[in-house]
Amino acid sequence: TKALNGHCEHHTTDNGTDAHNTTNATTPTFTGTANPGATVMLYNNGSTTPIGTGVADGITGIYTIKVTTPLNGSATGTLNNITAKQTEAAGNQSAASTALSVTVDSTAAAPAWVPE
Numbered sequence: 001t002k003a004l005n006g007h008c009e010h011h012t013t014d015n016g017t018d019a020h021n022t023t024n025a026t027t028p029t030f031t032g033t034a035n036p037g038a039t040v041m042l043y044n045n046g047s048t049t050p051i052g053t054g055v056a057d058g059i060t061g062i063y064t065i066k067v068t069t070p071l072n073g074s075a076t077g078t079l080n081n082i083t084a085k086q087t088e089a090a091g092n093q094s095a096a097s098t099a100l101s102v103t104v105d106s107t108a109a110a111p112a113w114v115p116e
Contacts, residue, residue, distance in 0.1 A: 022077070022103045026070035030082065030100075036061045038086040043096065044071060045081050056086070073104030080104060 034040050034056040040063045041050040054065035072078040081099035 021101060022105060024073070024105055024107065026073050026104055026106070027067045028071070028102070029064060029066045030084075031062065031064045032084065033061045034063055034084070034086040035088055038088050040065060040084055040086045042067065043083045043085070044069070046083075051082075071102065071104045073106040075105070075107050077103045077105040 030042060030052070032040070036056060037058045038056045038061070040054050040056055042052040042065055043049070044051050049069075051069040051071070052065040052067045054063045056063040071080045080102045082102055083096040083099050085094050085096055087093045
């Protein structure tokens with residue numbers, strides 16, 4: 001199996017950017033690349049229970065997974081270390097990917113100022 005790679009997508013509810021992997025969303029969406037058609041499972045902070053599951057595209061291997069178990073967050077920012085594993089159609093499961101560090105800052109984004 002090939003190594004997984006991915007990132008936390010930028011959402012309109014984020015108060016950060018892709019490059020910083022900081023968000024105020026506790027259920028962000030992750031994208032990455034796995035073997036085409038593989039089932040991809042995301043994990044947080046070394047847990048053995050997946051926080052999200054999806055299937056990589058059968059041709060490109062690109063996956064998009066929205067977290068279904070909320071990440072840890074706080075007003076000062078909480079670090080979550082997200083890893084992924086993939087299982088191919090043959091049943092072979094990869095080792096966990098390198099962790100992607102994502103900070104969840106639960107402070108609401110400041111509203112945009114609109115002149116009158």
